[in-house]
Amino acid sequence: MQTLHVDVAVIGAGTAGLAAYRAARARGARAVLIEGGPYGTTCARVGCMPSKLLIAAAEAAHAIERAPGFGVHVDGPLRIDGREVMARVKRERDRFVGFVLNGVENIPEGDRLRGNATFIDRNTLQVEGGARVVARTVVIATGSRPSVPPVLSKLGDRLVINDDVFSWDDLPKSVAVFGPGVIGLEIGQALARLGVRVVILGRGGRVGPISDTVVRAAALKAFAPDFCVDPDAKVARVERVGDEVEIEYVDCGGKSVTQRFEYVLAATGRVPNIDRLAIENAKLPLNAVGAPAFDRKTLQVGDTPVFIAGDAANDMPLLHEAADEGRIAGDNAARFPNIVEGDRRAPLGIVFTDPQIAIVGGGCATIPKGSFIVGEVSFEDQGRSRVMLRNQGHLRVYADSADGRFLGAEMVGPDAEHIGHLLAWAVQMRMTVSQMLSMPFYHPVIEEGLRTALRDLDANLQKAQRLAA
Numbered sequence: 283m284q285t286l287h288v289d290v291a292v293i294g295a296g297t298a299g300l301a302a303y304r305a306a307r308a309r310g311a312r313a314v315l316i317e318g319g320p321y322g323t324t325c326a327r328v329g330c331m332p333s334k335l336l337i338a339a340a341e342a343a344h345a346i347e348r349a350p351g352f353g354v355h356v357d358g359p360l361r362i363d364g365r366e367v368m369a370r371v372k373r374e375r376d377r378f379v380g381f382v383l384n385g386v387e388n389i390p391e392g393d394r395l396r397g398n399a400t401f402i403d404r405n406t407l408q409v410e411g412g413a414r415v416v417a418r419t420v421v422i423a424t425g426s427r428p429s430v431p432p433v434l435s436k437l438g439d440r441l442v443i444n445d446d447v448f449s450w451d452d453l454p455k456s457v458a459v460f461g462p463g464v465i466g467l468e469i470g471q472a473l474a475r476l477g478v479r480v481v482i483l484g485r486g487g488r489v490g491p492i493s494d495t496v497v498r499a500a501a502l503k504a505f506a507p508d509f510c511v512d513p514d515a516k517v518a519r520v521e522r523v524g525d526e527v528e529i530e531y532v533d534c535g536g537k538s539v540t541q542r543f544e545y546v547l548a549a550t551g552r553v554p555n556i557d558r559l560a561i562e563n564a565k566l567p568l569n570a571v572g573a574p575a576f577d578r579k580t581l582q583v584g585d586t587p588v589f590i591a592g593d594a595a596n597d598m599p600l601l602h603e604a605a606d607e608g609r610i611a612g613d614n615a616a617r618f619p620n621i622v623e624g625d626r627r628a629p630l631g632i633v634f635t636d637p638q639i640a641i642v643g644g645g646c647a648t649i650p651k652g653s654f655i656v657g658e659v660s661f662e663d664q665g666r667s668r669v670m671l672r673n674q675g676h677l678r679v680y681a682d683s684a685d686g687r688f689l690g691a692e693m694v695g696p697d698a699e700h701i702g703h704l705l706a707w708a709v710q711m712r713m714t715v716s717q718m719l720s721m722p723f724y725h726p727v728i729e730e731g732l733r734t735a736l737r738d739l740d741a742n743l744q745k746a747q748r749l750a751a
């Protein structure tokens with residue numbers, strides 16, 4: 283068996299792994315990139331990009347359905363060709379994957395190892411059916427996979443995950459989505475707008491990444507016309523019957539119903555791929571949930587020569603965070619033991635539903651209770667939003683009650699992807715609410731709604747300061 287001696291071994295050629303490999307190489311390290319599955323990254327193959335392509339088709343259909351509200355009519359019924367929809371999703375997806383594959387092909391062949399890696403010890407990896415790799419340092423960048431609850435595990439080929447959706451040649455007639463998280467809401471709403479009968483059933487009351495109850499209520503109100511989304515559903519039975527799945531549940535009208543669906547989509551969360559690495563052989567320090575304990579600024583696991591990045595780390599399982607973490611981990615793996623802290627950005631999460639959701643600064647659940655003041659605005663009467671018939675949703679903004687520093691926001695509403703960016707930049711620049719209000723606001727724009735929320739926050743800050751004096 284061949285044994286390779288390298289400086290840095292990166293496990294996983296996804297977004298984090300590719301960034302780690304490139305950062306290690308940039309520092310002059312001899313590095314290898316080990317991949318057990320298909321090249322192309324989760325984001326491009328079955329994640330960010332195909333989901334946004336499906337959503338884009340749904341937006342086109344929805345724009346036609348909304349047009350009569352402006353007095354614009356398309357005579358004749360709307361026709362959605364599921365085969366054409368899926369063909370475009372896959373064609374464009376393949377283009378994005380192609381760019382990643384080109385990048386992988388540019389990596390010297392000797393640096394690319396194929397097969398699943400497992401730990402023999404902290405510095406030694408076995409590549410399944412291939413070489414043994416002895417490395418000065420290792421970067422774990424193995425991503426995540428869907429976690430399927432036992433109640434769905436007996437549905438055979440009627441149970442699908444996100445990967446399966448993007449391999450469909452045609453749209454199905456009906457889908458029951460389990461999990462009103464980010465994936466469930468994005469894919470569920472897109473399918474519903476493309477004419478698929480959809481129900482979204484959750485557990486525990488969560489809606490996407492929202493933690494503010496006012497914003498959560500506004501989101502449920504906004505999504506209601508598209509489908510029944512019950513974040514804490516009472517599901518009595520899930521059973522395969524022939525080529526369908528029969529579900530007995532309490533619907534959004536409070537009625538107990540039994541309905542059949544062509545597919546069940548499991549969107550019930552993702553688990554990091556760290557359980558198939560024989561990680562126990564590396565004797566790494568573990569956290570409370572049994573995962574490697576690491577420093578989020580250096581990505582080092584304890585004081586070991588092992589680093590972790592991307593969804594495998596399960597800190598902020600988002601694309602831009604995976605890229606940042608990969609870069610920091612790869613750089614530090616090459617510098618080891620002289621590691622440095624990398625820059626982390628202000629937290630920002632966006633859900634591409636309609637209306638969109640944005641969570642800035644980690645949202646209100648991450649700010650200690652009693653230490654912040656809230657300002658808010660409803661978009662129902664916001665000028666530009668009404669002009670465009672997109673007047674739904676709510677924005678809540680939070681500031682430090684001691685010094686007026688802006689801390690974050692939660693929003694469901696029009697153009698939340700753009701408002702979210704403005705607000706995340708303000709968090710990262712450590713701006714105060716009055717500094718934000720001194721910035722330009724054009725007329726008539728959706729950002730005027732943001733100004734209303736900031737003015738409300740400013741007034742509430744002043745009130746709190748007067749009361750404290």
Ligand SMILES: Cc1cc2nc3c(=O)[nH]c(=O)nc-3n(C[C@H](O)[C@H](O)[C@H](O)COP(=O)(O)OP(=O)(O)OC[C@H]3O[C@@H](n4cnc5c(N)ncnc54)[C@H](O)[C@@H]3O)c2cc1C
Pocket residue numbers: 293294295296297298299316317318319320321323324325328329330331333397398399400423424425426444465555558559591592593594598599600601602604
């Ligand atoms: C449907 C969906 C939509 C999404 N949309 C967005 C979005 O709009 N915006 C956003 O920011 N994020 C989005 N995400 C999240 C984003 O895709 C992930 O955070 C990101 O892709 C994680 O990158 P990664 O490098 O950690 O993992 P991956 O890209 O999954 O790479 C991990 C790699 O490791 C390999 N591997 C695993 N185990 C081993 C082993 N033992 N040996 C060798 N190789 C191994 C895997 O085969 C894989 O190629 C979405 C995710 C999904 C599922």
Ligand SMILES: NC(=O)c1ccc[n+]([C@@H]2O[C@H](COP(=O)([O-])OP(=O)(O)OC[C@H]3O[C@@H](n4cnc5c(N)ncnc54)[C@H](O)[C@@H]3O)[C@@H](O)[C@H]2O)c1
Pocket residue numbers: 431460461462463464465466468483484485486487488489490491549550551552598599600631632633634
């Ligand atoms: N736009 C984006 O940035 C984007 C899009 C898609 C995915 N992602 C990433 O992928 C991650 C995973 O997404 P996800 O939607 O799978 O997870 P999630 O954690 O966002 O949501 C999972 C949902 O499933 C529910 N749930 C759990 N068990 C259940 C059960 N037995 N029955 C019904 N509901 C159940 C949970 O309460 C939660 O609401 C996200 O956290 C995000 O980081 C990001």
